[in-house]
Amino acid sequence: MHTSQYMLSTLKETPAHAEVISHQLMLRAGLVRNVASGLYTWLPTGLKVLRKVENIVREEMEKAGAIETLMPMVQPADLWQESGRWDDYGPELLRLNDRHKRPFVLGPTHEEVITKLVSNEINSYKQLPLTLFQVQTKFRDEIRPRFGVMRGREFLMKDAYSFHLTDECLKKTYQVMFDAYCRIFERLGLDYRPVIADNGSIGGEGSHEFHVLAKSGEDAIAFSDESDYAANIEKAEALAPKGTRPEATQALTEATNLTEIDAKQTVKTHLVVGADEAGEANGLIALVVRGDHTLNEVKAENLAQIASPLTLATDEQINDALGCNAASVGPFGLDIPVIVDRSAAHLANFTCGANKTDIHFTGANWDRDCQNYTIADIRNVVAGDPSPCGKGKIEIKRGIEVGHIFQLGDKYAQAMKCSVLTESGKNQILTMGCYGIGVSRIVAAAIEQNHDEYGIRWPKAIAPFQAAIVPMNMAKSARVKETAERLYQQLTQAGIEVLFDDRKERPGVMFADHELIGTPVLLVVGERNLDNQEIEVKDRISGEKSLIAIDKVLELFN
């Protein structure tokens, strides 16, 4: 490709509204352009990267035995009504009507369509197990799209779905997919970690997220400093403190002016909306964590007594129920259920709200001052906590979620009546797994992890071009022009993707552009080295320059 016949679209200045580095570089390097909030056009260079990621994902999925399909992005509402998600999915699900006023959705995911398909097409246990996948554009009407393509509304995703007769078979495929995911991220050249994850609203048991580690990551991940344990902080268990609780030695005393208390010797009490046996919102529940800890909303929401989604009581509700302000809520003397975090439950002689505005208790003790409570793990782990795996301490790093695999179970198969005849001739509902990879998000994540002050430093496997030829003063030197063109022909014929910079620009401009775009190898052709039949090779990652004989250039790409 010659730059004169290409669309580079590089920018010298950083567009004002791009916040994170990957977004800035994707705009500056000419990979994407914003069309509307959360919607992007992929420019030629960006699309090359996107396709490379997509192809690696596709190849590994096929190696793992998955079969490619393509489902529509627009899906009829009745499929979503059948699964129940028409009501469960919030405004993130974009709903629209066609000209006949029939309701449709823009697919944020494809469980309904695939389950319906398999339900119709697969009739016998002999056809199982089956794993299907697609690479398709998804649409989620995010409340607040941000970080460029990292959290856009429209994005490219690989989603795979597996169908099984037994959970045992599902677990086997889950492991195959797990391994395939590891190979994918290794081939992409990214520093990644699989982490234990919460299943979220999608349901089911057994789930891992794959994270690309980067400081700007949106998710916090808890690692053990001594083992392979890694979990999303939403899921990482906070163990109960060891040993027995200290003795109650102080008397319960009301205090008005509290100064200089160690947060570790206090508890804070959140009131949230509870749930009745049918799971409907009903009444309030008190959640107690130690003053220096934070409530883990996912753990709390997963408790049966608590309404989903987790809803904090309003100041008004608190005032109606207790007659005090939110800051003075405490666990004692409440006629609503009290759930106490393990660490908070281990305190003695602590300080807490007294359920009277601006009044607190000191010298508070469980059992003596409050009998009706239950203990649960409801806080976020913090750095230094013992690892739940039993080895080492927790360290917290940030990651970008680029993959997520689930053992779904029969939630969708049940709803969509997806069953086959077994060997004994009986109808049996299938059990499912689902496996997603954010293809477009990987492009942004790769940049977050691989850039410097000059621009992007692509891992070789996904660089838009393998090399760029930069001729020095080609307009004046016929020899440079000839050599560069010959080199270009040679490399191109060998199947190497080379960008030939034939713009009439000064060298500095060309160097800066190619470093911004992140091409791994620059081949600099200049008068200076031609007498020796050599050209200069500059490595984008190491920054090292070296001379190489022109007829040996091909060997660089073996």
Next chain:
RNA sequence: CGGUGAUUAGCGCAGCUUGGUAGCGCACUUGGUUUGGGUCCAAGGGGUCGCAAGUUCGAAUCUUGCAUCACCGACCA
């Protein structure tokens, strides 16, 4: 959805306080110059000043409403 801020040439911004012929840098076009790290000189092209209404002889500038975009929060496979 709440809080904050922005909207002037393709991009980055000034002008607005104190109303009076719309500017700067980059990019773009043409000519020259330069040529191993974002040259220099000259001449050009490009604007419903987000939209609408109001005040005024006159509005980018003042007033009101609306829209869009972004940041923080809430939200979130």
